[in-house]
Amino acid sequence: MGMTMTQKILAKKAGLDRVEPGQLINAKVDMVLGNDVTTPVAVTEYEKAGFGPVFDKNKVSIVLDHFTPNKDIKAAQQCLISRNFAWDQGIVNFFDVGEMGIEHALLPEKGLIAPGELCVGADSHTCTYGALGAFSTGFGSTDMAAAMATGEIWFKVPSALKFNLIGKPAPYVSGKDIILHIIGMIGVDGALYKSMEFFGDGLQYLSMDDRFSMANMAIEAGGKNGIFTVDDITLDYVKDRVDRPFEVVVPDTDAVYDEVYEIDLSKLEPTVAFPHLPENTKTITEAEACDVSINQVIIGSCTNGRLEDLKAAAEILKGRHVAKTCRTIVIPATQQIYLDALKAGYLTIFVEAGCSVSTPTCGPCLGGHMGILAAGERALATTNRNFVGRMGHPSSEVYLCSPAVAAASAVAGKIISPAHI
Numbered sequence: 001m002g003m004t005m006t007q008k009i010l011a012k013k014a015g016l017d018r019v020e021p022g023q024l025i026n027a028k029v030d031m032v033l034g035n036d037v038t039t040p041v042a043v044t045e046y047e048k049a050g051f052g053p054v055f056d057k058n059k060v061s062i063v064l065d066h067f068t069p070n071k072d073i074k075a076a077q078q079c080l081i082s083r084n085f086a087w088d089q090g091i092v093n094f095f096d097v098g099e100m101g102i103e104h105a106l107l108p109e110k111g112l113i114a115p116g117e118l119c120v121g122a123d124s125h126t127c128t129y130g131a132l133g134a135f136s137t138g139f140g141s142t143d144m145a146a147a148m149a150t151g152e153i154w155f156k157v158p159s160a161l162k163f164n165l166i167g168k169p170a171p172y173v174s175g176k177d178i179i180l181h182i183i184g185m186i187g188v189d190g191a192l193y194k195s196m197e198f199f200g201d202g203l204q205y206l207s208m209d210d211r212f213s214m215a216n217m218a219i220e221a222g223g224k225n226g227i228f229t230v231d232d233i234t235l236d237y238v239k240d241r242v243d244r245p246f247e248v249v250v251p252d253t254d255a256v257y258d259e260v261y262e263i264d265l266s267k268l269e270p271t272v273a274f275p276h277l278p279e280n281t282k283t284i285t286e287a288e289a290c291d292v293s294i295n296q297v298i299i300g301s302c303t304n305g306r307l308e309d310l311k312a313a314a315e316i317l318k319g320r321h322v323a324k325t326c327r328t329i330v331i332p333a334t335q336q337i338y339l340d341a342l343k344a345g346y347l348t349i350f351v352e353a354g355c356s357v358s359t360p361t362c363g364p365c366l367g368g369h370m371g372i373l374a375a376g377e378r379a380l381a382t383t384n385r386n387f388v389g390r391m392g393h394p395s396s397e398v399y400l401c402s403p404a405v406a407a408a409s410a411v412a413g414k415i416i417s418p419a420h421i
Contacts, residue, residue, distance in 0.1 A: 002252025033121030101334025111241030175210025184281030300331025323413030
């Protein structure tokens with residue numbers, strides 16, 4: 001039987017002709033990633049093990065993005081550990097305040113991930129890079145230490161789910177809406193330790209920003225990774241970024257999938273995930289009927305802080321003002337995105353609409369800083385998780401949506417369709 005995209009990449013990186021689901025392999029990595037939360041733990045284990053130089057100073061990335069600019073002394077100490085390790089090791093791809101961005105937007109932007117490559121990161125949303133046709137997945141800090149030292153890591157080869165996307169999305173339906181629909185359909189454990197592989201004619205209507213958003217949330221369905229077939233849209237994105245040879249991997253025609261789903265994009269509505277799981281989804285029509293007032297809107301994160309996301313929000317907010325009862329925080333995902341949004345006039349629109357615009361940071365997404373919720377407050381966010389206490393007080397609530405829905409709802413002060421603003 002044939003192999004899926006994921007299985008073919010893992011076989012190549014393990015130096016094997018083929019692999020089977022469930023097989024344990026040792027594979028060579030093309031990039032190891034850590035941030036200011038996970039790197040200090042990895043550094044402690046690295047030093048405890050007595051490791052010397054990292055296996056390749058060009059193939060380790062450390063991005064200080066979660067609690068930066070530092071929110072308190074503990075965060076500052078964490079960053080100091082990461083910073084000293086990066087300097088001592090001569091890490092080429094080290095990104096500190098002023099140069100950093102949210103890691104999963106920054107690495108693709110910098111051309112550090114290419115189709116067919118294998119990336120591992122000490123952050124669960126490392127699966128984002130599957131949008132480029134790479135195998136990428138999250139792992140723990142101790143694994144990060146071993147991978148930095150050896151350039152290898154072990155895997156259990158996952159089986160796969162195939163998603164065949166057909167049709168053209170309606171206005172205001174984005175990649176975020178598609179992946180929320182899928183998670184609502186299969187559940188938060190519907191892809192448990194499986195590869196979510198995306199194909200179909202509908203891909204022609206999905207930008208790279210749409211695809212990054214979808215691959216980013218594969219973990220929210222329990223997936224080991226999400227991966228997109230490489231097409232002209234992918235190749236156009238990487239051509240001026242990636243400066244090294246890479247190999248596009250395609251699945252075998254007789255590849256085996258546990259399930260095959262067909263998703264007609266033309267039939268989807270904007271989608272909102274209600275508390276307290278990403279699978280608790282409602283269409284925007286259903287969500288409006290619930291008449292949910294909101295205290296805060298977050299537009300940003302590694303899921304939806306890219307330029308197209310900011311454009312979608314700016315188009316709705318132009319000439320409007322957010323509700324006085326709704327704090328609205330906009331966080332461009334990288335410095336380059338910040339500059340591009342500035343040049344396009346989006347940041348002016350946000351400020352004139354009464355929004356707060358932040359330097360790149362993960363900030364409120366994980367309840368870090370820059371927008372913590374008080375008891376009983378509700379946030380509508382373009383982030384990826386809405387667990388209990390995710391963004392602050394345990395009695396607060398987080399609803400997940402696209403940038404267009406977020407912007408419209410910020411104006412209305414309640415969850416509303418962009419078509420109704």
